[in-house]
Amino acid sequence: MSAWALLVTTALVTVPGAGAVMAAFGPDELSLPTTLALVFAFGYAVTGLVSFVLAALHALHPATFFVALAVVTAALWAAGIRRAGLGSRGAALRAEARGDGRWVLLVGGVVIVAIAVLRLGYSPALNLSSSTAWRYWADGKEIADAGRIPAASLQYGSLFSPTTSKVFLNVFTAGISFATGGKALPSLGALLWVGSVGLAAALWSFGHELGLRLTAPLLPVLVIMDRLFFNRETTSDLLTYKAEVFGRLVVFVAVAMAVQSLRGRTGRKTAALAGALFGVAVATHLVPVMVGGIVLAWFAVARLLLDRRLGAVVKPAAMVGAVAVVLGGLLLLIPHGDIGLRGAAGSSAYTRFAPGFDPTRYLNAGVLPGRSIVAPTTWDIAPKRALKSYVASAIPLRPGTAFGRLIRPLDFAVPIGGLLLAVAMLLWFPKDLRPIGLIGWGTAMALVALTWLFSKRYVFYIQSYFGIRRLYDYSSIPIILIGLALVEAGLLLLGRFRRWLPGVAAAVFVMLVAAIVLPSGRVPAGSVARSERLIAPIDWIRANVPCDARILANEHTEGVFEALTGRVAILEGMTPYLRPSVLVPALKMLLGANAFFHDAVGEASFLRREGVDYVMVIRAGVGYHEPIGKVDAAALDGAPFLRKVFGSEQLDVYRVDVAALPEASSAAGPPTGSFPDPTTVAGYDCERAPLPH
Numbered sequence: 001m002s003a004w005a006l007l008v009t010t011a012l013v014t015v016p017g018a019g020a021v022m023a024a025f026g027p028d029e030l031s032l033p034t035t036l037a038l039v040f041a042f043g044y045a046v047t048g049l050v051s052f053v054l055a056a057l058h059a060l061h062p063a064t065f066f067v068a069l070a071v072v073t074a075a076l077w078a079a080g081i082r083r084a085g086l087g088s089r090g091a092a093l094r095a096e097a098r099g100d101g102r103w104v105l106l107v108g109g110v111v112i113v114a115i116a117v118l119r120l121g122y123s124p125a126l127n128l129s130s131s132t133a134w135r136y137w138a139d140g141k142e143i144a145d146a147g148r149i150p151a152a153s154l155q156y157g158s159l160f161s162p163t164t165s166k167v168f169l170n171v172f173t174a175g176i177s178f179a180t181g182g183k184a185l186p187s188l189g190a191l192l193w194v195g196s197v198g199l200a201a202a203l204w205s206f207g208h209e210l211g212l213r214l215t216a217p218l219l220p221v222l223v224i225m226d227r228l229f230f231n232r233e234t235t236s237d238l239l240t241y242k243a244e245v246f247g248r249l250v251v252f253v254a255v256a257m258a259v260q261s262l263r264g265r266t267g268r269k270t271a272a273l274a275g276a277l278f279g280v281a282v283a284t285h286l287v288p289v290m291v292g293g294i295v296l297a298w299f300a301v302a303r304l305l306l307d308r309r310l311g312a313v314v315k316p317a318a319m320v321g322a323v324a325v326v327l328g329g330l331l332l333l334i335p336h337g338d339i340g341l342r343g344a345a346g347s348s349a350y351t352r353f354a355p356g357f358d359p360t361r362y363l364n365a366g367v368l369p370g371r372s373i374v375a376p377t378t379w380d381i382a383p384k385r386a387l388k389s390y391v392a393s394a395i396p397l398r399p400g401t402a403f404g405r406l407i408r409p410l411d412f413a414v415p416i417g418g419l420l421l422a423v424a425m426l427l428w429f430p431k432d433l434r435p436i437g438l439i440g441w442g443t444a445m446a447l448v449a450l451t452w453l454f455s456k457r458y459v460f461y462i463q464s465y466f467g468i469r470r471l472y473d474y475s476s477i478p479i480i481l482i483g484l485a486l487v488e489a490g491l492l493l494l495g496r497f498r499r500w501l502p503g504v505a506a507a508v509f510v511m512l513v514a515a516i517v518l519p520s521g522r523v524p525a526g527s528v529a530r531s532e533r534l535i536a537p538i539d540w541i542r543a544n545v546p547c548d549a550r551i552l553a554n555e556h557t558e559g560v561f562e563a564l565t566g567r568v569a570i571l572e573g574m575t576p577y578l579r580p581s582v583l584v585p586a587l588k589m590l591l592g593a594n595a596f597f598h599d600a601v602g603e604a605s606f607l608r609r610e611g612v613d614y615v616m617v618i619r620a621g622v623g624y625h626e627p628i629g630k631v632d633a634a635a636l637d638g639a640p641f642l643r644k645v646f647g648s649e650q651l652d653v654y655r656v657d658v659a660a661l662p663e664a665s666s667a668a669g670p671p672t673g674s675f676p677d678p679t680t681v682a683g684y685d686c687e688r689a690p691l692p693h
Contacts, residue, residue: 001120001193002186008179009190013198016073017043022080024273027092029266032105033216034256035093036112037205040198041253044246045280046072048172051143055171056334058148062178069175103507108204108217111514115200115225115521116193122239122523124189128531128538130240131623134559135574137184137241139166140173141563142683144182149335154562154681155573156586157550157610163340163574168283168331169243182685183692184563188241195245196238199224202252207484209256210299210439211432214491214506215484221514222480225521230476231393235521237473247285251292254278254320258296261316262303271316275323282328291443291474296320298442302435305426340579344463349580359587360462360577363556366626368594379464381455386448387411389468394444394475415445421482429489436485440478447471447478462577534620537651539690541565544646545653547679547686549613554597554631555623556590566686568678570610575624590627597628600635600642607641608661611675615642620650 020042021035030038050069054060097105127133139162142150149167152159173191180187200220207216224234237244254277261271281289296317303313332339342349353359356373381389391411418441425437451467458464487509494501542565545551551561551569561569571593576582589610596603607615617631633652636642641660646653678684 001122001124001189002180002183005180005183005186005190006193009176009187009194012047012069012176012179013043013194014039015043016046016069016076017041019073019076019080020046022083022089023076024269027084027089031205031208032093032096033108033201033208034205034253034260037198037201037253037256040194040201041250041277044172044198044250045277046076047175048168048280051171051175052168052331055143055148055174060143060147060171060174065175065178103503104214104217104510107507107510111217111221111510112197112200112204114514114518115220116197118225118518118522119193119196119238122189122192122196123528123531124185124192125528125531125535126523127185127188127192127240128534128560128620128622129527130242131556131558131560133188133241134184134557134563136166136169136173136243136559137188138559138562138683139163139170139574141177141182141184141685143170144174144177145685146682149337150682152681154568154676154678154684156582156589157568157570157675158585159676159681160573160582161338163579164283164332164335164337165286165340166243166284167335167337168280169246169285172246186692192238192241192245195241195249196224199238199245199249199252202249202256205256206252207481209259210436210481211430211434212436212481212484212488213432214502215488215510217510218484218513219480221517223477226517227520228517229395230480231396231473233393233473239523239527243285244288247281247288250277250281250284251288254281255292255296255299258316258320259299261320262296262300262313264312268316268319271319272323275320276327278320278324279327279331282324283331287470287473291447291471291477294443294446295439298439298446299435301442302426302438305438306434338579338581340574340576342578342580344578350460350583352580352584358460359583360460362587363575363577363583363590363624363627364461366629368591374459374461376459379455379458379461381452381464381468383448383452384412386452386455386467387414390414390444390448390451390472390475393468393472394479418444418482425485429485430492433485433489436481440482440485444475444478447475530620533650534622535691537620537646537648538564540646540651540653541567542687542689542691545614548677550611550675551614551616552593552596552607552610552612553616553618553623554593554628555618555621555625556627557623560622562683564687564691566678566684568676568684570612571628572623594628597631597636600632600639604639604641604662607656608658613656615654615656617652617654618650 017039021038047069050072051060051065054064054068142153142162149164150162153162176191177187180190203220203223204216207219212219222230224238226232227235254274257270257274257277260266261274278289278292300313300317304310307313350359354369357369358367358372358374361367361372361374362369388411391414422437422441426434447467450471454466455464491502491506491509494505545565545567547566549567551567553569553571555571557569557572558574559572561567561572570589573586576586592606596606615636617633617636636654637644641657642654643657644652645655679686
């Protein structure tokens with residue numbers, strides 16, 4: 001982990017964030033967990049908005065970025081200090097820390113610090129095992145190099161309109177790249193650390209505002225640092241940098257603020273700021289927005305059932321929704337790019353593909369045309385299966401274990417039993433805990449229902465299995481919320497004996513569970529060493545491959561060649577599941593490469609047609625090997641037009657001898673023609689020196 005990259009990235013988020021929190025709220029308006037979480041969420045929003053405005057004006061450069069951010073940050077701090085001095089804010093925090101919940105606040109702080117320390121052990125080299133991380137970095141770097149959101153991005157060997165569905169994250173990344181010197185590995189390591197710690201604080205705030213005043217510190221432990229009891233996907237996601245890290249961070253804080261407003265404890269300001277955070281999240285990652293919206297909707301239903309005051313719930317909820325839609329829409333539409341979600345409209349967007357062929361399944365699993373016929377009901381998921389899959393995802397126990405045998409027959413008791421528990425909690429639990437049962441049950445049922453509906457609505461695999469692939473990453477959260485509420489209700493009963501007893505008992509319980517679970521969230525043994533083995537091959541490419549070379553690799557990579565070497569790989573680009581216009585040429589390229597790697601001599605015309613200068617065989621898994629499949633290495637070694645120039649356990653490199661290539665037959669198709677020059681395209685900085693890490 002680079003100390004400099006970590007320091008400047010943390011400062012670029014927390015310093016503007018702290019100023020924004022002080023400018024927006026007085027000393028007594030926020031709890032300590034929410035104050036901490038808002039520092040990260042507001043910091044991401046402020047830094048990203050400065051970058052976004054400058055990019056929209058075609059003026060995003062290091063000088064303009066740092067000056068503008070400094071001016072905005074100074075203005076926020078000045079406004080915050082005018083609202084209330086630092087002394088009064090410190091006094092308010094000390095008063096909260098001395099209150100009845102001081103032990104739990106102390107333990108919560110210890111948990112966040114423990115997560116932060118453990119996260120320092122996550123080597124940036126782990127990102128070499130992820131193809132997705134490099135696409136996000138490359139998208140941000142392209143904006144930084146161009147000084148704006150570029151009109152075209154060089155992917156799959158050609159120029160395409162860039163996607164803007166994650167434009168806010170991309171402009172934020174562009175700003176961070178100025179501070180970190182554009183060094184990919186150190187920058188991604190710092191971004192992942194800041195995002196992970198911010199997400200931990202966001203989950204603590206989320207649980208706290210929902211009413212878990214004693215057990216909320218366990219929410220980040222069980223959601224993002226757990227490989228023992230609940231869904232492991234979110235914990236595994238945080239091994240490498242992903243857009244969803246900041247999307248989740250912002251959404252959970254937005255829900256926490258919206259909950260405050262819907263409880264009637266704050267005014268329209270809090271609802272508007274919650275909506276603004278939702279809007280920022282819309283242009284960061286849509287999946288957390290969907291889940292956060294479901295949670296908030298069920299909280300609103302619970303408030304209506306408990307208070308029976310329609311206006312008190314509808315007005316702040318409408319404010320949150322309106323601000324989110326307006327800001328999110330502006331962020332997505334101002335860049336005039338391709339949002340990249342046309343494929344979500346349905347199968348009609350894919351009419352250029354042969355009937356029965358699933359292009360998304362080929363990209364995902366390498367299922368070639370004609371190997372498996374896809375009909376409209378191929379990927380249908382019955383409600384029974386959707387429910388069983390939900391339970392298996394939320395509590396991933398092995399069926400053969402004793403507890404697993406106990407849980408599995410209860411799959412179908414979840415809807416009825418969960419509803420009865422939710423009703424009981426609404427009627428008899430302590431006031432602040434009453435909505436949690438309905439939130440947990442309602443969110444779980446909504447995820448199951450959406451999983452079933454997506455499978456019915458869509459024909460192709462990626463869209464049909466969206467629920468299982470993406471929504472079920474959040475499957476444990478409803479169960480964890482209900483479980484913590486039950487524990488908290490039991491702890492509160494101890495207050496009948498001594499007023500201080502619930503807080504002390506909760507602190508002991510939280511520390512005990514955290515001590516058991518947190519070690520499981522550490523980096524798996526051997527992961528860093530496996531990833532670091534890719535550094536030497538990448539260094540060789542940087543030192544020896546010409547800057548204008550076109551590379552054919554045996555994996556579909558998303559951005560690793562662009563981000564780490566500045567060279568063009570013709571199978572590299574954002575996976576275009578939902579972009580049919582890009583999917584057509586990308587699949588043509590991938591299918592041609594598939595044929596070449598299985599018959600190098602017979603399909604040699606592919607190299608000439610696509611202007612390939614180097615062929616590379618990757619064995620270390622930096623991308624997706626499924627579309628290409630097994631490589632005929634002997635055929636490559638024996639091809640008269642390939643000269644092996646580098647070989648290692650992780651990578652073999654062949655230089656193409658164009659003069660030795662057989663003449664293209666008329667059946668092979670004409671050469672593609674001139675190719676984009678990477679030296680004139682944003683994001684392609686040709687690197688020669690060893691990789692900094």
